[in-house]
Amino acid sequence: MDLRFTDEDIAFRRELREFFAANLPEALRRKLEQGGKAEKHELVAWTRILNARGWATPHWPVEWGGTGWSPVQQMIFRDELQQFPAPEPLSFGVSMVAPVIFTFGSEAQKKRFLPRIANLDDWWCQGFSEPGAGSDLASLKTTARRDGDFYIVNGQKTWTTLAQYADWIFVLARTDPSAKKQKGISFLLIDMTTPGVTRRPIQLIDGSVEVNEIFFDDVRVPVENLVGEENKGWDYAKFLLANERNGQARVGLSKARLNRIRQLAAAAPGGGAPMRDNAAFRRKLAWLEIEARALEMTVLRVVCSESDEHGQPNPLSSILKLRGSELQQATTELLMDVVGSFALVDVAEAQPAPPDVEWAHGAAATYFNLRKLSIYGGANEIQRSIIAKSILGL
Amino acid sequence: MNFDLSEEQRLLRDNVERLLAKTYDFETRRKIAAGPEGFSRAAWARYADMGLLGLPFAEEDGGFGGGPVETMLVMECFGRALPLEPYFATAILSGALLRRAAAAELRATLVPLIGEGKLLLAFAHYEAQSRYLLHSIATTARREGDAYRIDGEKCLVLGGAEADKFLISARLSGATHSRDGIGLFLVDSSTPGLSRRSYRTQDGERAAALSFAALSVPASALICDDAAGAIDAAFDEALAALCAEAVGAMDEALKLTVDYLKTRVQFRVPLGSFQALQHRAADIYVALEQARSMTLFAVMGLSESDPHRRRTAALAAKARINESALFVGEQAVQLHGGIGMTMEYKLGHLFKRLTTIRRLFADTDHCLDQLAESESLLAAP
Numbered sequence: 174m175d176l177r178f179t180d181e182d183i184a185f186r187r188e189l190r191e192f193f194a195a196n197l198p199e200a201l202r203r204k205l206e207q208g209g210k211a212e213k214h215e216l217v218a219w220t221r222i223l224n225a226r227g228w229a230t231p232h233w234p235v236e237w238g239g240t241g242w243s244p245v246q247q248m249i250f251r252d253e254l255q256q257f258p259a260p261e262p263l264s265f266g267v268s269m270v271a272p273v274i275f276t277f278g279s280e281a282q283k284k285r286f287l288p289r290i291a292n293l294d295d296w297w298c299q300g301f302s303e304p305g306a307g308s309d310l311a312s313l314k315t316t317a318r319r320d321g322d323f324y325i326v327n328g329q330k331t332w333t334t335l336a337q338y339a340d341w342i343f344v345l346a347r348t349d350p351s352a353k354k355q356k357g358i359s360f361l362l363i364d365m366t367t368p369g370v371t372r373r374p375i376q377l378i379d380g381s382v383e384v385n386e387i388f389f390d391d392v393r394v395p396v397e398n399l400v401g402e403e404n405k406g407w408d409y410a411k412f413l414l415a416n417e418r419n420g421q422a423r424v425g426l427s428k429a430r431l432n433r434i435r436q437l438a439a440a441a442p443g444g445g446a447p448m449r450d451n452a453a454f455r456r457k458l459a460w461l462e463i464e465a466r467a468l469e470m471t472v473l474r475v476v477c478s479e480s481d482e483h484g485q486p487n488p489l490s491s492i493l494k495l496r497g498s499e500l501q502q503a504t505t506e507l508l509m510d511v512v513g514s515f516a517l518v519d520v521a522e523a524q525p526a527p528p529d530v531e532w533a534h535g536a537a538a539t540y541f542n543l544r545k546l547s548i549y550g551g552a553n554e555i556q557r558s559i560i561a562k563s564i565l566g567l
Numbered sequence: 568m569n570f571d572l573s574e575e576q577r578l579l580r581d582n583v584e585r586l587l588a589k590t591y592d593f594e595t596r597r598k599i600a601a602g603p604e605g606f607s608r609a610a611w612a613r614y615a616d617m618g619l620l621g622l623p624f625a626e627e628d629g630g631f632g633g634g635p636v637e638t639m640l641v642m643e644c645f646g647r648a649l650p651l652e653p654y655f656a657t658a659i660l661s662g663a664l665l666r667r668a669a670a671a672e673l674r675a676t677l678v679p680l681i682g683e684g685k686l687l688l689a690f691a692h693y694e695a696q697s698r699y700l701l702h703s704i705a706t707t708a709r710r711e712g713d714a715y716r717i718d719g720e721k722c723l724v725l726g727g728a729e730a731d732k733f734l735i736s737a738r739l740s741g742a743t744h745s746r747d748g749i750g751l752f753l754v755d756s757s758t759p760g761l762s763r764r765s766y767r768t769q770d771g772e773r774a775a776a777l778s779f780a781a782l783s784v785p786a787s788a789l790i791c792d793d794a795a796g797a798i799d800a801a802f803d804e805a806l807a808a809l810c811a812e813a814v815g816a817m818d819e820a821l822k823l824t825v826d827y828l829k830t831r832v833q834f835r836v837p838l839g840s841f842q843a844l845q846h847r848a849a850d851i852y853v854a855l856e857q858a859r860s861m862t863l864f865a866v867m868g869l870s871e872s873d874p875h876r877r878r879t880a881a882l883a884a885k886a887r888i889n890e891s892a893l894f895v896g897e898q899a900v901q902l903h904g905g906i907g908m909t910m911e912y913k914l915g916h917l918f919k920r921l922t923t924i925r926r927l928f929a930d931t932d933h934c935l936d937q938l939a940e941s942e943s944l945l946a947a948p
Contacts, residue, residue, distance in 0.1 A: 174576065174636050175569045176867035182568070245568050428945050435943055455939035456932065462944040463861070463883045470860035477570050492853050560852055561845035565825050 178245075185246055189253040196222050197259045206433060208535025210381075211260040213296070213338045219260050220293040230267050230291045237275055237287050244476040252469075255425025256432075264420065265334070266290040266297040270343045272416050273360065273409050277401035286341075286362070300330040300344035300363070300387060301410065308552050310345075311354045311407065315389065317346035317361060324348070324361060324399070326369075326392040332549070336372050336385040339365050344389075349404050360406035362398040369393070379541035380519070415490070417550055422497035424469045430504040431462055434511050437532065441511050448511050457507055461500065468496050488564045495556045498546035505540040512536045570863070572640075579633075580640040582617060587648035593913045596771075599651055604729060605773050606651040611684050614654065621682025623662045628671070629679040635804065635869040639811040639862065646815020649913075649920055651772055653687060655808065656726025661688035661734055663804040667797035668751050669790050689730035691721040691777050692798070699933040701802055702746045702795055706779065708737035715789060717752065717760075717782040727775030728765035730756055735779075739792060751794040754784050770923040771916060799874060806881040806928060807865040810888045813924045814862050817855045817891060820899040820917045824848060827903055844902060851895050858891035875941065883944055886934035892921040 201215055211219065223229040224238075231247050233239035242250065254261050262268075271290050274282050289295040306313040315328025326346055336342065342363050349357030363370065369392035374382045401409055435458065438448040448454050471492055478487045509516050515533035547553040561567040572580065590613065599607045614620050623638055624630020638659065645654060658681065665674060665688075680686040697703040706719025717737050724733070733754050741748030754761065760782035765775045791797060825848060828839035838844055861884040868880025896918040900907035907914045929937075938944060 174572055176636075176863060177870065178568055431945060432943065452936075456935040459935040459938040459944070460886070462938070463887050464857075466864055466883060466944055467857045467861045467887050470864050471856060473568060474570055474860060474863075477568055489856060492856055495853060496857065554846065557846040557849040558842070560849035561839075565821075565845075565848055565852060567825065567828055567839035567845045567848060 182245060182249060186249055186253060189250060190257070192226065193253070193257045193259050197257070202257060202259065205258040205260065206429070208539035216260050216263065217293045220262050223262065224292050229262050229293075230271070232268070233271065233287075233291075234275060237283065238291050245473070248472060248476045251420070251423075252425040252428075255423060256429045258426070258429050263293060263296065263335075264417075265299050265343075266293065266295070268420055269299060269413050269417060270297050270341075270362070273343070273400060273413050276412065277360075277409055279397075281397065282362070282400065295340045296335070296338045298333050298336040298339035298342045298365075298387075300333060300342045302332045303329060304331055308555050310410070311358070313345055313347065313358070315344065315346045316350065317344075317348050317359060317394065319348070319396075320393075322396050324359075324394045324396065326361065326363065326389045326394055328389050330387040330389075331375075331384075333372075333385045333387050334383055336365075336387055337374060337382065341365060342370075342387065343400075345406050345410055348406075352404065355407040357404050358406040358410070359403050360400040360409045361394055362400065363389075363392065363394050367392050367394065377542065377545075379538040381538070381542065383542070414551065421550060422468055422472045422493040423501065424465055424472060424497065427461075427465050427468075427497075427500045427504050430501075430508060431458065431465060434458060434504070434508055437508075437511050440532075441513070454507075454510060457510070461503055461507060464496075464500050464503070468493070468500055471496070488560075491556055491559050491564065494550060495553050495560075498553060501546055502543055505536075505543050508536045509540050516540075576636060576640060579637060580644060583619065583641050583644040584647075586613060586617060587644060587650065591648045591650050593916075596649060596651065596916075597911075600771050605767065605771075606653065606729065610650060611652050614652065615682065615684030618682075619654070620658050620684055621678065623658055624666060624674075624678045624682065628666075628674040629682060631682075635807060635866045638804070638808050639866050642808045642811035643815035643818070646812035646817075646920075647819040649771075649816065649916060653689065653726030653729060653772075655805070655812070656690070656730070657681060657686075657688045659808045660725070660801060660805045661690050663801035664690055664734055664751070664794075664797055667800050668794050669753075673753075673790060687726065687729050687731045689724050689726040689733055689775075690801075691724045691727065691733045691735045693721060693723050695720065695722055696743070699929050700744060701798055702749060703744050704736050704738050704749055705743045706735070706737045708739055708750050708752065708789070710786070711783070713786050714783050715750075715752065715786060717754075717779045717784065719779055721777040721779075723768075724775045724777055726773070727763065727777065728773035730775075732756060733761075733777070734790075735777075736794060736798065746795045747793070749794045749798065750789050751791040751797070752784060752788045753790050754782070754788055758782060758784065768923060770920040772923075796874070799878065802928060803865075803877050803881040804869060806885045807862065807869055809924050809927060810858070810862040810865055810884050813888045813892050813921060814855065814859050816917045816921050816924075817851075817858060817895040820895055820914060820921070821848075821851050821855055823914050823917075824851065824899045824902050827906075838902075847898055847902060851898055854891040854894045858888045858895075861887040876947070879938060879941055879944055882929060882934040882937050885929050886931045886938070889925045889929075889931045889934070892925045896921040 220229055230238045231240040231242050231250055235241045267290060271287060274286055301310060303313050317324035317326045342365055344361045344363050345358050346361055347357055348359040369390040371388045373386045375384050376382050441448040443451045475487045475489045512533035516537040618631050619641060621630040622633035626632040694705055708715045708717045733756060735752045735754055737750050737752060739748045739750040760780055763775045763777050765773060768774050828844060829837055831838045865881050865884030868877050871877040899914055900918050903914055906912050
């Protein structure tokens with residue numbers, strides 16, 4: 174047991190920070206720090222900078238552009254991106270659909286899609302949830318009927334994040350309507366420009382348009398865009414969701430937000446003295462900093478056990494989604510505490526923001542937006558059921 | 568970074584686990600607790616035979632050269648079985664103090680005795696006014712010729728009921744809360760002028776209140792004349808060890824709870840089939856694993872060269888363990904229902920030990936206040 178980062182790990186962190194500082198536009202860093210999001214063109218430009226350096230897809234197999242980094246180095250890379258903060262490469266591409274393609278896809282699919290995912294030439298979105306299939310994803314109703322060399326897709330997807338930018342969507346659709354629930358589902362790759370695909374944006378309570386509904390009306394999808402075997406899509410989806418869970422702790426984001434809270438608290442009015450001197454606030458901040466460290470250690474335990482190649486996913490990984498989302502949400506609540514009633518100003522409606530509330534920018538929007546974390550990717554109640562069943566055997 | 572145990576570490580853990588499983592089941596513990604001393608000399612001899620008592624000491628002092636990871640492994644096993652011997656008081660807390668504060672000659676005398684099980688030590692430190700401040704000492708030690716005269720009172724001396732010798736902190740100079748001027752004395756428990764009142768603590772272990780009235784000790788009893796640094800370091804080690812013990816106790820509490828949920832039938836189904844209870848059990852698991860992670864963080868912190876960083880790691884871990892101990896303990900009792908409330912079932916004793924640990928040395932508010940005073944816990948990478 175050796176519980177320290179090596180000198181190489183520490184040097185690696187420094188190298189990453191220097192690269193980010195030299196290559197990420199400061200205005201974008203500042204926007205992210207204040208809770209804003211990268212525009213499409215900003216994310217594309219940044220992804221290409223990372224890709225040119227060979228860092229857009231660290232976790233991929235080396236032959237397809239992976240870096241060959243150890244799991245700890247990959248964790249450090251995510252942590253540094255999140256803390257800087259710099260945008261993370263689009264997860265729907267590099268972390269969701271790409272692993273499915275390089276694990277289960279055909280050679281032609283790998284050659285066609287993977288390089289374009291790495292370079293963000295194609296923007297991918299996720300077509301899983303439906304109006305009637307949320308936590309109970311396997312009850313999805315979208316159908317794909319075979320017709321010669323095509324599937325004819327009909328149905329509706331929803332909560333499709335950033336689909337307004339998307340070139341492609343990966344879709345779970347029912348190819349065998351007579352099979353039992355999880356059977357008879359297939360994993361299809363669909364070009365968003367195909368006739369019959371339409372999108373409708375949904376505005377969220379933070380005011381943003383982040384998610385969409387996607388409608389499929391007799392959409393013709395070439396058979397070559399089926400991943401793996403027909404009716405095996407549920408297995409690929411489970412594989413994708415398990416991969417997704419590991420990345421969801423996102424401790425770096427919580428650490429960055431806590432550091433910002435600490436900075437703001439030095440000046441934020443707390444009634445006669447800065448918030449920094451408020452005893453209750455100080456305890457809350459110290460507690461969340463402890464929680465961030467605790468989660469980080471849990472991530473490291475998971476990451477290091479992965480390098481054992483025992484094959485089985487570490488059961489601890491189910492904690493990461495649960496605690497990661499709760500911690501992020503708690504940091505947004507504390508940020509609201511710091512800015513106090515200034516959080517009430519709807520900055521989006523008040524452009525340019527009045528100067529006295531400029532520093533509070535983003536606090537309320539982030540708070541509202543991140544309620545999603547405990548809902549998506551398997552609601553936290555689902556995670557608790559997974560822990561109870563698969564770890565505790567209840 | 569690597570969390571795998573070495574071959575020796577695995578062996579150590581397995582041996583301790585096996586020893587306790589064989590010799591210290593819950594019924595045995597009840598009998599020992601009801602005995603005259605409230606702990607077992609035979610068990611103490613077995614710890615000596617296994618090398619556990621000398622484990623935390625350096626080999627050149629006559630110990631076995633174990634580090635924080637080895638201590639963590641042993642304490643976690645102890646947390647599961649809750650043995651009543653003063654291992655923590657003698658080997659961990661007093662041991663850490665000896666290693667930091669005592670001269671090599673003295674260590675060479677004492678460590679073999681401790682290792683062989685022939686010397687029970689306790690650290691007499693806390694006082695009525697201290698609460699959780701480590702340097703709050705009103706007990707005084709005044710030089711009188713070749714002797715020191717010690718006056719004052721100590722409370723809640725863990726392992727104090729059975730200790731052969733005490734390490735006593737006393738003020739050589741300075742005000743009650745001053746970091747400077749704290750001396751450390753090694754005093755035989757039978758010295759005239761030292762009176763001890765022993766009592767049982769809520770967790771079934773034993774402690775003592777000491778009072779010193781013109782206690783006269785030779786000048787050579789002063790083993791360190793500026794002990795604040797050693798005391799800080801010893802408590803950091805002690806906190807990490809307690810965290811590990813709590814993890815063991817929580818782990819056992821969860822195991823008992825899950826077993827109970829699987830076997831207890833109500834409304835014609837096992838309790839574990841109810842989602843409300845499944846989710847509570849999942850939350851217990853999460854609280855346990857977060858505590859385990861922070862124990863590792865504290866153990867990692869013990870190798871920090873900067874004492875401040877070491878301290879913040881220990882306090883951060885203690886805060887997390889305190890809250891996990893509260894949640895796991897209370898909820899395990901709740902999920903057990905009535906049986907969790909009885910003295911004849913192990914769970915209640917795990918809960919009582921967890922409740923004790925939660926209040927020992929630093930409660931959560933104290934940890935948080937100390938952390939808020941210092942550089943951010945997130946300052947390092």
